[in-house]
Amino acid sequence: MGFLEDIKSKTLIADGAMGTLLYSYGIDRCFEELNISKPEEVRRVHEAYVQAGADIIQTNTYGANFIKLSRYGLEDETKQINEKAVRLARSAAGSAYVLGTLGGIRTFNKNSYSLEDIKRSFREQLYLLLNEQLDGLLLETYYDLEEAREVLKIARKETELPIILNVSMHEEGVLQDGTPLADGLKQLASLGADVVGINCRLGPYHMIRALEEVPLLEDAYLSVYPNSSLPSLVEGRLVYETDDEYFRESAEEFRNQGARIIGGCCGTTPNHIRAMAEAVKGLPPVTEKHVKIRKKAALAVQNERTEPVLDDLAKQKRSIIVELDPPKQLNFEKFLHAAKELQSAGIDALTLADNSLATPRISNVACGALLKQRLDMRSLIHITCRDRNLIGLQSHLMGLDTLGLSDVLAITGDPSKIGDFPGATSVYDLTSFDLISLIKQFNEGLSYSGKPLGKKTNFSVAAAFNPNVRHIDKAVKRLEKKIACGADYFISQPVYSEEQLIKIHEETKHLETPIYIGVMPLTSSRNAEFIHNEIPGIKLSDSIREKMALAGNDKQKQAEEGLAIARSLLDAACDLFNGIYLITPFLRSDLTAELTAYIHQKEKEKTNV
Numbered sequence: 001m002g003f004l005e006d007i008k009s010k011t012l013i014a015d016g017a018m019g020t021l022l023y024s025y026g027i028d029r030c031f032e033e034l035n036i037s038k039p040e041e042v043r044r045v046h047e048a049y050v051q052a053g054a055d056i057i058q059t060n061t062y063g064a065n066f067i068k069l070s071r072y073g074l075e076d077e078t079k080q081i082n083e084k085a086v087r088l089a090r091s092a093a094g095s096a097y098v099l100g101t102l103g104g105i106r107t108f109n110k111n112s113y114s115l116e117d118i119k120r121s122f123r124e125q126l127y128l129l130l131n132e133q134l135d136g137l138l139l140e141t142y143y144d145l146e147e148a149r150e151v152l153k154i155a156r157k158e159t160e161l162p163i164i165l166n167v168s169m170h171e172e173g174v175l176q177d178g179t180p181l182a183d184g185l186k187q188l189a190s191l192g193a194d195v196v197g198i199n200c201r202l203g204p205y206h207m208i209r210a211l212e213e214v215p216l217l218e219d220a221y222l223s224v225y226p227n228s229s230l231p232s233l234v235e236g237r238l239v240y241e242t243d244d245e246y247f248r249e250s251a252e253e254f255r256n257q258g259a260r261i262i263g264g265c266c267g268t269t270p271n272h273i274r275a276m277a278e279a280v281k282g283l284p285p286v287t288e289k290h291v292k293i294r295k296k297a298a299l300a301v302q303n304e305r306t307e308p309v310l311d312d313l314a315k316q317k318r319s320i321i322v323e324l325d326p327p328k329q330l331n332f333e334k335f336l337h338a339a340k341e342l343q344s345a346g347i348d349a350l351t352l353a354d355n356s357l358a359t360p361r362i363s364n365v366a367c368g369a370l371l372k373q374r375l376d377m378r379s380l381i382h383i384t385c386r387d388r389n390l391i392g393l394q395s396h397l398m399g400l401d402t403l404g405l406s407d408v409l410a411i412t413g414d415p416s417k418i419g420d421f422p423g424a425t426s427v428y429d430l431t432s433f434d435l436i437s438l439i440k441q442f443n444e445g446l447s448y449s450g451k452p453l454g455k456k457t458n459f460s461v462a463a464a465f466n467p468n469v470r471h472i473d474k475a476v477k478r479l480e481k482k483i484a485c486g487a488d489y490f491i492s493q494p495v496y497s498e499e500q501l502i503k504i505h506e507e508t509k510h511l512e513t514p515i516y517i518g519v520m521p522l523t524s525s526r527n528a529e530f531i532h533n534e535i536p537g538i539k540l541s542d543s544i545r546e547k548m549a550l551a552g553n554d555k556q557k558q559a560e561e562g563l564a565i566a567r568s569l570l571d572a573a574c575d576l577f578n579g580i581y582l583i584t585p586f587l588r589s590d591l592t593a594e595l596t597a598y599i600h601q602k603e604k605e606k607t608n609v
């Protein structure tokens with residue numbers, strides 16, 4: 001009789017943590033490798049759980065897959081580690097059932113591993129486990145519902161053994177992609193899991209509250225494997241607080257919520273399992289329950305925008321945005337002066353880079369907020385994925401909304417290694433595509449996880465366009481993908497030839513999303529040579545380089561020549577694009593102010609004609 005037969009009439013107790021228990025013994029390496037090097041330690045843990053009253057134990061194979069073992073250079077041991085794990089568990093189990101465990105790979109970041117890689121790695125471990133003598137499979141700690149669905153489909157196709165699938169909640173009652181827990185579990189049951197439930201990350205309190213919203217399912221039983229508590233960091237080590245009595249009471253609650261298999265995850269010990277076994281083991285399961293309905297958040301209200309968004313501006317008329325780098329030193333007044341000059345010249349917005357070239361500058365948010373306060377000036381805030389993790393990015397967006405800075409540019413960010421602190425971490429939790437989608441989700445009033453923000457933000461989102469690549473069609477494909485993610489308009493890197501401007505126009509004219517095309521005045525022959533030779537993808541025409549060289553060392557002449565070249569580029573650019581993005585070199589706002597005036601003059605002449 002398998003455990004599925006047992007749970008028709010009674011509540012079963014499963015084991016608790018393997019990894020954190022071994023860790024608490026002072027073992028701090030690949031836990032699954034211990035199946036080979038220290039089998040007696042692993043067996044000791046299994047035996048302790050069986051003695052504590054576990055009806056079901058799991059193999060020490062949570063991370064025994066290609067992807068996770070290769071982090072330790074142990075991928076060639078995958079077969080031996082899995083085989084050994086099942087045999088060890090079996091030798092310790094007595095009459096307890098043995099489940100082969102396969103752990104989820106993705107945490108919050110879908111980009112960390114492709115589904116194809118995950119499926120390949122899962123399949124290999126699955127075949128190895130199925131070759132051994134098991135009573136069922138335990139697929140656990142799935143944060144990503146998509147991953148859970150895909151691996152479950154594989155497992156269901158390959159075996160008739162009972163399958164338990166436990167997801168890990170992002171927060172109480174909600175999965176990472178915002179799916180309510182009850183809906184996620186229903187999906188997994190319909191894909192053939194025999195038992196569905198939750199494990200890890202949260203302790204009993206949140207798990208009980210989450211289960212209150214989950215009905216008893218017709219086609220699957222429920223399971224729950226809570227963590228013992230939230231961990232704390234003590235002298236550099238993660239420590240879980242433990243209280244067996246609390247688990248005794250919690251077990252009764254789990255049973256009342258319909259759980260038929262109750263075990264433990266990180267931080268739990270044989271003592272927790274014993275307490276739970278004493279409380280509920282063998283009790284008949286509940287067959288009816290009252291399901292709580294989660295209150296929907298009140299409908300969020302959108303911020304009013306008092307000025308036209310930059311994408312609309314560029315669709316309708318000539319529009320000029322100008323980049324001015326926030327200062328590298330604590331000298332805001334000079335920057336303010338330059339901003340004023342550009343405001344007087346009649347630009348539509350100032351764009352503020354986010355530590356461009358991976359070099360620290362006064363925060364562009366601080367600059368943007370002060371410009372708004374002191375000059376009533378509109379800023380467009382660049383946001384890179386380099387400097388902030390998923391927590392920081394969301395907090396940043398909430399801050400921007402609170403300050404009323406709703407024009408943003410979502411970008412990857414130059415890698416740290418090219419900047420002033422080459423050893424600093426580049427975060428890249430999100431790609432530029434993800435960041436665009438995240439901001440658009442904020443506009444729906446939802447955080448990354450789908451949690452209500454209490455209000456819809458009103459961001460207008462620009463994305464970067466790098467046309468200075470060998471295959472412009474590939475760059476255009478990226479634009480299309482960015483549009484699909486929600487980009488409202490594009491801002492391009494500077495372009496240095498008329499032919500290139502025409503080519504860009506040809507390749508992008510099918511897009512309805514406006515482009516602010518980049519023009520940056522050259523300041524000297526040296527500056528021109530640097531851009532030509534050292535900035536990836538950018539090539540200046542021979543004639544431009546010659547003209548800059550002919551200006552010699554006279555600063556005035558160089559600036560004049562740089563402006564003349566920029567004017568002629570603008571003549572071509574203005575015929576093809578409404579949106580113009582001027583980049584101010586070295587805080588030389590006199591140059592970009594002059595070019596702004598030139599564009600306005602051209603517009604005037606055009607309307608007079």
Ligand SMILES: Cc1cc2nc3c(=O)[nH]c(=O)nc-3n(C[C@H](O)[C@H](O)[C@H](O)COP(=O)(O)OP(=O)(O)OC[C@H]3O[C@@H](n4cnc5c(N)ncnc54)[C@H](O)[C@@H]3O)c2cc1C
Pocket residue numbers: 352353354355356357358382383384409410411412413414431432433463464465466469471474475476478491492493
């Ligand atoms: C207008 C603008 C403003 C910028 N502002 C800042 C700033 O404030 N701070 C800062 O640090 N950086 C800034 N950058 C630099 C930017 O972060 C990087 O240059 C970035 O890699 C390009 O833009 P993205 O982030 O949208 O890249 P994505 O389009 O997301 O590209 C990401 C990665 O894919 C690669 N890639 C891009 N296009 C192709 C292609 N056609 N084929 C193959 N691979 C490709 C890139 O090399 C990059 O590594 C800015 C760039 C632009 C154009």
Ligand SMILES: [Zn+2]
Pocket residue numbers: 141199200201227265266
């Ligand atoms: Zn866990």
